[in-house]
Amino acid sequence: MTSARSSRLTRRGLIGAAFLSPFVLSAGSARAVSHRRFSDPIDITAEDIAWFHGFHAVWNDCETGAPALVAGDMELDDFIEAMEDGGPTPARYEKAICAFFLHARFEPGTYALRHASSGATSVTVSADQVALLKGAHWKQGIIDCKRPYGDYTHFEIEMAKILGLPVGRDDHGRDTLSPEVEKRLAGLHRDMLDVVQAYVEHAELEPGAWFVPYDGFEQLMSPRCAPLTGAEIATYRSAMLGVEAHETAAGGATWVVGRLRASALLFTDE
Numbered sequence: 105m106t107s108a109r110s111s112r113l114t115r116r117g118l119i120g121a122a123f124l125s126p127f128v129l130s131a132g133s134a135r136a137v138s139h140r141r142f143s144d145p146i147d148i149t150a151e152d153i154a155w156f157h158g159f160h161a162v163w164n165d166c167e168t169g170a171p172a173l174v175a176g177d178m179e180l181d182d183f184i185e186a187m188e189d190g191g192p193t194p195a196r197y198e199k200a201i202c203a204f205f206l207h208a209r210f211e212p213g214t215y216a217l218r219h220a221s222s223g224a225t226s227v228t229v230s231a232d233q234v235a236l237l238k239g240a241h242w243k244q245g246i247i248d249c250k251r252p253y254g255d256y257t258h259f260e261i262e263m264a265k266i267l268g269l270p271v272g273r274d275d276h277g278r279d280t281l282s283p284e285v286e287k288r289l290a291g292l293h294r295d296m297l298d299v300v301q302a303y304v305e306h307a308e309l310e311p312g313a314w315f316v317p318y319d320g321f322e323q324l325m326s327p328r329c330a331p332l333t334g335a336e337i338a339t340y341r342s343a344m345l346g347v348e349a350h351e352t353a354a355g356g357a358t359w360v361v362g363r364l365r366a367s368a369l370l371f372t373d374e
Contacts, residue, residue: 140318140319141318141319141320142202142316142317142318142319142320143318145313145314145315145316146199146202146203146313146314146316147312147313148199148200148203148309148311148312148313148314149311150311152196152199152200152203152311153309153310153311155175155196155200156200156204156304156309157304157305157306158175158176158219159173159174159175159176159304160173160174160177160219160220160221160301160304161173161174161220161221161297161298161300161301161304162174162179162180162221162297163221163297164180164246164247164249165249166249166250167249167250167257168249168250168251168252168257168259168293169249170240170246170247170248170249170252170293170296171246171247171296171297171300171301172245172246172247173201173245173246173300173304175193175197197245198244198320198321199316199320201244201245201321201325202314202316202317202320202321202325203309203314203316204307204309204327205242205321205325205326205327205328206314206315206316206317206328206331206332206370207309207314207315207328207331207332208307208308208309208327208328208329208331209307209308209309209329209330209331210234210237210302210303210306210307210308210327210329211234211329212229212230212231212233212234213228213229214226214227214228214229215227215228215229215302215305215306216305217298217301217302217305218305219301219304219305220297220298220301221297221301222297222298222301224298224301227295227298227299227301227302229299229302232267232292233292233295233296233299234299234329235266235267236253236263236266236267236292236293236296236299237296237299237300237303237326237327237329238326238327238328238329238371239253239254239262239266239326240252240253240296240326241253241254242325242326242327244321244325245321247296247300252293253266258279259293260281260285260286260289260290260293261279261280261281263289263292263293264281264285264289269281269285269289270285303327303329307327307329315332315337317340317367317370318344319363319367322363323363323364323366323367324364324367324368324370324371325367325371326371328370328371332370336369336370337370339369340366340367340369340370343362343365343366343369344363344366346362347359347362347363347366350362
């Protein structure tokens with residue numbers, strides 16, 4: 105029999121992959137989406153911005169554990185249910201995440217915290233922590249709780265690579281870290297809860313009409329921490345024309361790899 109706790113953790117582990125199931129493209133889809141959900145820029149109002157600034161970061165305790173962004177004052181499980189039930193919350197949440205992650209500015213500094221689930225009242229965010237925020241393996245509005253920074257369950261190795269720290273090799277050719285570096289990185293990962301909260305409360309975005317990816321946050325999405333440029337948008341649009349042409353030539357089958365590559369263009373630092 106499955107315990108209540110294991111059921112909850114399994115469900116939390118799926119949040120990034122399918123908790124917005126009406127919006128998610130599957131690699132096994134029989135045909136491509138027939139239209140762009142966000143072909144035109146979306147309107148983000150002052151009320152939307154205030155709503156986002158009222159989010160709080162909570163620790164999703166499945167697997168390794170990682171921060172998740174929850175709207176309002178709900179608990180994580182209640183928020184998952186609200187997203188699954190539909191209504192206006194999922195669409196508004198997706199638009200807010202897309203607009204902030206692509207266009208908001210967030211820099212290292214010391215920030216007061218109003219709603220930290222850790223109980224902290226302030227946090228000093230370093231350049232390394234901003235790099236980890238950008239380099240984390242986000243799935244929609246959460247960091248992947250099993251592989252927080254990419255493909256490794258030994259996530260500290262990928263943290264080291266993001267930060268340019270030395271990574272060794274053992275006799276079998278596997279990546280290794282010194283105990284001191286590994287301990288430091290594990291601490292940095294846990295501290296990301298307050299870093300994400302600082303981002304939520306202090307990332308800067310003005311009301312306006314903002315470009316977002318055609319697929320919303322179905323593909324790659326992470327906080328850029330610096331506004332997207334017009335040239336980057338143009339490069340993405342050109343890439344997506346190629347993706348759509350490929351899908352048409354393939355009889356409408358979704359080219360997931362192509363869409364992922366196009367999305368990655370929006371989050372690549374030149």
